[in-house]
Amino acid sequence: MKRTPLHLAALNGRDKIARMLLEKGADIQAKDGDQETPLHLACSKGHAGMIKLLINR
DSSP: OOOOHHHHHHHTTOHHHHHHHHHTTOOTTOOOTTSOOHHHHHHHHTOHHHHHHHHTO
16 A cells, blocks of 8 residues: 555644645645545544545645
8 A cells, every 4th residue: 555654644633744734745645555545544433523624734
């Protein structure tokens, strides 16, 4: 499965890391091997703070 650091931060609810990655230019629309974006992964785990962060970008 090809996941970016942003995918992993979203999957694990690591808001501060995700914010830093986004500030450094991480691709919010990147898809992993299952064609899922970081937002898909955050939603699948119910990480409300992460979902809000990703939607507001």
